[in-house]
Amino acid sequence: MIPFIDLLMVTISFLLITAVWSQMARLNADAQVPGPPREVEPDKIEPEKQLHIEMRTPDKFVLIWKQSGTVISTVDVPRKDNLVMKGNKKSIRYPELAQKIEAEWKTVGTHRDATDRKFDQAILHTDNETAYVYLIGVIDAIYQAHRPFNVAGKAEQLPAFNVTFAVN
């Protein structure tokens, strides 16, 4: 009994010392930059529909579906910054934008089947003055739309969009 209790005590000490209490996480956003040159040129593929989210004015977002530069549809979403202060930390929520993006994806999105390995692309455009916390609020809203995705024969819920952050 005593060695068993000793083992539990040592295990608890080790786990407490190495425990991670912070809730750090990440939001993914890729950059569309040219890759390294390939030896064999890939076959020409049909350009897909992409959702462009314009965040350039303080009163609205503009959602634009484009396919190879051609505008398919445009929707304005009123911008309401739900700012929450917790100490000196800010967080911004855009629930209306998240709902609208999800609705748009359900009607226009291309990759909705669980067996589809590709994801729809959302591209975020913003002006130069916007604070970083607002960008995170919009990226978080884009990632709210989820779709089933087969992983080893089991359907898991993953974000419906890949997010690209446009620097122009």
Add this chain to the structure above:
Amino acid sequence: MTIHEPGRRLMHGVPLKFVQKRVSGGNHRSVVAGLSLTSMIDFLVVTVVFLLMTFSASGETPVNKNVRLPSAENALDMIDAPIVAITGSSVLVNGNPAGNTRAIEDSKRLQRIDELFNILKGQRELWKQTRPGKEFPGVVVLQIDQDVSAVVVKSVFQTSAFAGYPNVSFMIDRLPKTH
């Protein structure tokens, strides 16, 4: 001096019966408490299970104390990648200075940060040399203060992408899911 048998001595010299009774333990509960082993082992096992479930093998990600990270719900777990922190106007790569953003803030124009570019490029080349034949993941984590302007974020983002890190992650504080 005579040798006495070991035992309680405190206040034994007081010639009052009720004091004698109290100091000798009286009719009260013993000062040596018993411990239920079953309850204690249950408690220890539950604690071990909880700590094992919350255990993270990747360790704690260092966060610069001057950086106030924004919060988000739909986040992914952290990964092992170079961390580019922007605190005030300084740029740090894994805690080491890598230029500053003063020129960008003054001009309010998108610019490449040469020092950051060279450090990231150097790290990329080192990674490729140490792991020949493996595909470079090109992931970098940006640790940016909540009030930094978009032009600075874009400049760091573009510099990282051009240095060979097109998969950029923004470090945030995870919020509990509400939907």
